[in-house]
Amino acid sequence: MISSERNNSTIDSVSGNHLTNLSAVVAVLTFRRPDDLMELLPELLKHSLQASVGYGIRQPTVLVVDNDPEGGARETVTRFGPGVTYVHEPTPGIAAARNRALAESVDVDLLVFIDDDERPTSGWLTSLLATRMRTGADGVVGPVVSAFAAPLDPWIADGGFFDRRRLPTGTEVRVAATNNLLLDLRLVRSLSLQFDESFSASGGSDSLFTRQYTGAGFTLVWCDEAVVTDVVPAERATRDWVIRRRYRIGNSWARTELALIPAHSHTLRLRAALLLAGSVRVIGGTARAALGVLGRSPRHRANGIRIAARGAGIVAGACGRTYLEYSRPTGA
Template structure:
């Protein structure tokens, strides 16, 4: 049950009839992807207009947070004129950029995150808002569907490396990424929640953030109609990249689990549980991959490797090791 449900007199709940009172900002964090911004920003502006018309609200603002130390996205973002707010966050790392989005949104009620390499589909923003308004949820999560710049390696497809969850609208979830997420900023501010910059180079700051959000008693629900498409470049659709990504996901998951507890006794117990969970995945995945080789089943081999890679990442995280997928070269 949501301990901090928004019937509290200090945090008013908005029904569909009061949507006009809401102020909304759509934040896109970017790092040296001008072509993506050129394609994405007009789509976001269209969605903002649709939301304003549909709900009789003030048009949502599009906030571009540029994490390039050189501020390279300024010209691209500002060419679109009104409706766009551009800010430069030179501190390296996605967590710093996410925190800048929070800071720049201090006067808004709702914040919607989307990635710069994603494209919102029809009805995306209005669907997020509708689910928030009609369910009374404290946040809304939407699905991400991958599209590929080149034909996908059948082995990667068989392994389900780009498969993501789909849930019925209204399903409550406890954790989410920020690639398609609506948050009630009034509640975020009420608990002074920030993204942990210790996770900037490794990933996982969004998972930790939303775990803390739901752990405080706030609800996140799924909206299956609010779809965004993730545009996957060819360099990310390789066997090496997807295996490393599964390892990183396991590593980040273990680290976020450890970050959520305190006390040496609890930490020791959790490390043991993570070691067991990770080792079980490594053993099970390796066995499935071996059976795939012996049985000439690419699907079983790929699935087994995916499971084992995630397990190996969990084991590494349990030992305190961090995989820095997003680490930048010095000066970048």
């Protein structure tokens, strides 16, 4: 486990709010979404230019990591010329793609992750940089809001399945996803930190990575102005999908908690605590859902099911079970 002490003067010397002449990369991980790339890449090029003009950093490079074994995104990406770099990472799994982004950025100071199905809003990248400069934080996290390809099922909306956190700018956080995240790569390299590829098919490698980053004493702060929009296709806006996603989130959270403790420490005690926490959610969520049925309240029923599904995932993770949401068919 990485030490939580931050006493390395070399590490401290690269932190802070200095941005002039720093290099930066905006990394997009993709898997068979050419239409999304065609929409996203022009936006990223525009944001990169704005960042170089407004903050004195060298114009960020846009890096596309194609996780399709067949390299299907190459033709799409090469249309954008030298402003966009294409690399092919055939090893399946998002953690492998994230690690490839790190490997391709060994001489870069700052790395910004964004998903291929997201769209940055006005001022996105400059807001991330401004918050880092103003706060001196070691990383910056921005919000993700969802937009839907079709009208959202009211039951899903009532359950808050697509609700995400919003915090005041400058709020310190200890964990983040890589769907809207700026990191100081000099600090990442000082820890020899990588994404754990045992989480590739289950999700959660980004949560583990950022927990290790903040656990080493580095700071992540929130920037509520740096918004990206998550474009949700119809097949992901179904009751079955959102319930399974909540189960996976609970499962990944439990596995992350277990991965963060040393192998020789009180693993059984933590598993018991997770089992209790998950069981409380299952019981409480089930009771709320039942009350929703009796009281004819779709909101209570949906929220109860959401809570119970996450709790069931935590219980499964505590018992050593892994839900592989991102597993691919052979050859995919």
